[in-house]
Amino acid sequence: MNKTFLIAxxxxxxxxxxxxxxxxxILLPLLIFGFYALIIYFSVKTGDNIQIAIIDHAHIMNDxxxxxxxxxxxxxxxxxxxxxxxxxxxxxxxxxxxLIPEQYNIMGFDTLSLKSDKSIGLLTRDKIQKNxxxxxxxxxxxxxxxxxxxxxxxxxxxxxQFTSLEGKKDSDAKAGVSYGVGYFSGxxxxxxxxxxxxxxxxxxxxxxxxxxxxxxxxSVKPFKLMMGKITGIGAVGLVQFIIWIVLVLGLTMLLxxxxxxxxxxxxxxxxxxxxxxxAASMKNNGGIHEVMAGLSTINFPLIIGTFIFYFLGGYLLxxxxxxxxxxxxxxxxxxxxxxxxxxxxxxxxxxxxxxxAVNDPNSSIAVFGSMFPLTSPIVMxxxxxxxxxxxxxxxxxxxxxxxxxxxxxxxxWLAAKIYRVGILMYGKKPTWKEMWxxxxxxx
Amino acid sequence: MSAILQLQHLKKYYATQKxxxxxxxxxxxxxxxxxxxxNGAGKTTLLRMITGIIYPDEGDIIFDGKPFNPMxxxxxxxxxxxxxxxxxxxxxxxxxxxxxxLKGLSRSEALSKIRFWFKKLEMESWWNKKVEDLSKGMSQKxxxxxxxxxxxxxxxxxxxxxxxxxxxxxxIKDEIYRLxxxxxxxVFSTHRMEQVExxxxxxxxxxxxxxxxxxxVQDIKQQFKQHRxxxxxxxxxxxxxxxxxEVLQQKNNEYTLNIHAGFKSNxxxxxxxxxxxxxxxxxxxxxxxxxxxxxxxxxxxxxxxxFQTVE
Numbered sequence: 054m055n056k057t058f059l060i061a062x063x064x065x066x067x068x069x070x071x072x073x074x075x076x077x078x079i080l081l082p083l084l085i086f087g088f089y090a091l092i093i094y095f096s097v098k099t100g101d102n103i104q105i106a107i108i109d110h111a112h113i114m115n116d117x118x119x120x121x122x123x124x125x126x127x128x129x130x131x132x133x134x135x136x137x138x139x140x141x142x143x144x145x146x147x148x149x150x151x152l153i154p155e156q157y158n159i160m161g162f163d164t165l166s167l168k169s170d171k172s173i174g175l176l177t178r179d180k181i182q183k184n185x186x187x188x189x190x191x192x193x194x195x196x197x198x199x200x201x202x203x204x205x206x207x208x209x210x211x212x213x214q215f216t217s218l219e220g221k222k223d224s225d226a227k228a229g230v231s232y233g234v235g236y237f238s239g240x241x242x243x244x245x246x247x248x249x250x251x252x253x254x255x256x257x258x259x260x261x262x263x264x265x266x267x268x269x270x271x272s273v274k275p276f277k278l279m280m281g282k283i284t285g286i287g288a289v290g291l292v293q294f295i296i297w298i299v300l301v302l303g304l305t306m307l308l309x310x311x312x313x314x315x316x317x318x319x320x321x322x323x324x325x326x327x328x329x330x331x332a333a334s335m336k337n338n339g340g341i342h343e344v345m346a347g348l349s350t351i352n353f354p355l356i357i358g359t360f361i362f363y364f365l366g367g368y369l370l371x372x373x374x375x376x377x378x379x380x381x382x383x384x385x386x387x388x389x390x391x392x393x394x395x396x397x398x399x400x401x402x403x404x405x406x407x408x409x410a411v412n413d414p415n416s417s418i419a420v421f422g423s424m425f426p427l428t429s430p431i432v433m434x435x436x437x438x439x440x441x442x443x444x445x446x447x448x449x450x451x452x453x454x455x456x457x458x459x460x461x462x463x464x465x466w467l468a469a470k471i472y473r474v475g476i477l478m479y480g481k482k483p484t485w486k487e488m489w490x491x492x493x494x495x496x
Numbered sequence: 497m498s499a500i501l502q503l504q505h506l507k508k509y510y511a512t513q514k515x516x517x518x519x520x521x522x523x524x525x526x527x528x529x530x531x532x533x534x535n536g537a538g539k540t541t542l543l544r545m546i547t548g549i550i551y552p553d554e555g556d557i558i559f560d561g562k563p564f565n566p567m568x569x570x571x572x573x574x575x576x577x578x579x580x581x582x583x584x585x586x587x588x589x590x591x592x593x594x595x596x597x598l599k600g601l602s603r604s605e606a607l608s609k610i611r612f613w614f615k616k617l618e619m620e621s622w623w624n625k626k627v628e629d630l631s632k633g634m635s636q637k638x639x640x641x642x643x644x645x646x647x648x649x650x651x652x653x654x655x656x657x658x659x660x661x662x663x664x665x666x667x668i669k670d671e672i673y674r675l676x677x678x679x680x681x682x683v684f685s686t687h688r689m690e691q692v693e694x695x696x697x698x699x700x701x702x703x704x705x706x707x708x709x710x711x712x713v714q715d716i717k718q719q720f721k722q723h724r725x726x727x728x729x730x731x732x733x734x735x736x737x738x739x740x741x742e743v744l745q746q747k748n749n750e751y752t753l754n755i756h757a758g759f760k761s762n763x764x765x766x767x768x769x770x771x772x773x774x775x776x777x778x779x780x781x782x783x784x785x786x787x788x789x790x791x792x793x794x795x796x797x798x799x800x801x802x803f804q805t806v807e
Binding site: 056059060063067260263264265266267268269270271272273274477487490 | 511544547548549550566567570573575576577579580581582583584585586594595597598599600639642
């Protein structure tokens with residue numbers, strides 16, 4: 054049997070058979086899901102509770118008695134005493150009340166005051182402010198004797214339609230969804246590189262400290278040992294992520310069933326800041342249908358295909374570097390920290406470029422980041438979410454892929470050389486200069 | 497006796513020292529061979545080159561008549577490094593199986609051999625235990641089994657008895673003899689001289705990366721003998737001065753003598769026989785390997801290596 058395969062199988066099985074693997078693989082998505090379910094539960098609960106009473110002595114809201122605006126319900130009352138309302142606030146029946154005095158001039162600049170219990174959150178204040186202003190604005194426009202149609206035209210916010218050169222409709226929802234998908238997949242690769250890279254490094258350190266490395270390299274070439282380890286752990290990562298994605302997707306679909314009244318708002322869960330943006334744009338454009346349309350314009354087979362490619366490429370590129378660092382350090386795990394810095398820097402740098410690239414996939418920094426092999430796995434995901442050729446021209450994608458393959462061959466070659474020497478070296482932590490020398494020792 | 501391993505002018509230089517500096521020797525098949533040297537003499541580097549873990553900068557290794565090829569020849573070599581290592585969290589049976597498969601045995605072949613050895617060394621109950629549950633001596637035993645499991649032609653043991661109690665040390669020693677009888681060649685690396693004297697029939701001593709001694713244990717002892725003899729009488733001899741010898745030590749009626757160059761043991765005996773004492777014992781004192789070792793290492797003025805610059 055192939056020795057690299059034997060090593061990979063041991064690395065895979067010894068990790069998958071651990072109880073901690075099952076725990077993290079199954080419990081983590083459940084925890085995330087439970088966390089979001091809680092957030093939604095509470096946000097919904099507070100949303101129902103805002104009741105504002107308006108005592109309209111100026112008779113400007115004669116035509117309404119109850120008005121629902123967003124989460125807030127305005128009750129227009131006429132014959133209620135202030136003392137009565139104070140009592141209602143204390144009994145938590147209403148959140149607060151606004152008194153409009155008799156001499157209030159709707160076209161003036163007077164400020165009204167809202168009396169309430171002391172505790173109104175910042176977000177709720179904002180909402181009340183905005184919705185009440187909207188209400189007043191409507192009344193002001195009506196006071197100017199405008200027709201319903203004229204008012205609608207003034208309030209119309211959809212004055213611009215974004216279209217690409219090819220004439221495709223480029224809606225806000227689509228841009229939002231692209232942003233969300235790009236951010237999410239880029240972030241995922243960022244996490245993968247860190248989690249599984251350090252896993253490879255720890256595995257190598259363990260082998261070196263247990264001194265088993267010397268036994269094994271007397272039967273197997275160090276390169277095979279390193280590659281076996283990297284493939285084995287890569288397979289663990291792939292399995293773990295597939296389970297996570299299936300679980301998270303499955304649970305997210307369950308969410309509307311658990312909170313049926315929320316179906317409208319929550320089917321696009323704010324899992325990531327990017328998704329939040331998508332949700333925000335959804336609100337502006339009024340509707341889930343728009344988002345669904347946005348989602349359908351995203352080329353998922355393309356995204357999933359490139360995701361797997363950049364996941365594997367990025368992992369292979371960095372895992373061998375992590376392995377090299379693991380082989381160079383000794384008993385003191387602190388040593389690993391300083392040696393890791395040059396490896397983690399480009400990953401973090403890539404993350405920074407990625408947050409730019411999701412907003413502006415064709416900026417020069419995004420183009421550079423998606424070409425350079427050390428950053429391309431993360432940055433390219435942000436661009437590809439915007440589609441071909443809007444986000445990234447095909448030739449750039451192909452060049453980036455070729456560079457990534459070349460990059461991982463180069464780092465693996467370099468890392469294997471350092472690894473081969475480092476795994477048998479004990480004693481003090483090597484300097485960068487020494488490690489550089491190891492890479493170019495003959496044989 | 498044909499040589500299973502020939503080292504020809506091996507060199508390995510590291511940045512700060514010449515770890516192995518032009519060493520050549522050969523190891524005959526079926527021998528129990530001792531590779532000796534003080535700490536840092538270059539033994540481990542030498543062994544790593546023989547096992548194919550690292551490559552020499554210069555020189556050739558001829559294994560079993562052909563140039564050494566680490567890829568094909570590892571199955572014929574069993575190596576137990578000085579710093580023992582096993583996967584702590586792995587079950588013992590699986591671990592032995594894994595290491596045997598890495599050597600190139602098939603699964604079924606490996607399983608039957610592991611069962612054989614585990615039974616022989618009374619380790620059958622260990623199968624599902626983890627290495628972290630074993631004592632130091634027990635894991636040593638396991639390491640030995642994984643080293644010889646694939647019946648290698650060349651077995652290389654770096655300090656094999658450290659950490660073993662006398663009972664288990666004897667158990668392993670017997671196995672080493674048995675393996676040598678069956679035709680395996682055993683290379684020992686140690687600085688425990690009494691073990692070498694007991695087990696090995698051929699030794700090489702290295703220091704500062706160079707070979708300083710090479711030969712059969714008996715020949716070496718002859719070579720380094722200092723013409724010292726033990727003589728015992730039934731009563732005190734009247735005269736003790738004669739040009740053929742001088743007395744080094746006296747204990748009751750036993751004397752240690754140094755016979756001067758140009759004289760033979762019979763000259764001494766003749767001198768005493770003519771006196772009114774009976775010689776009850778007379779034997780030559782051969783130096784122990786320990787003495788030879790200390791003498792040679794100290795004469796190179798360096799028990800520990802100092803760093804040097806290698807161009």
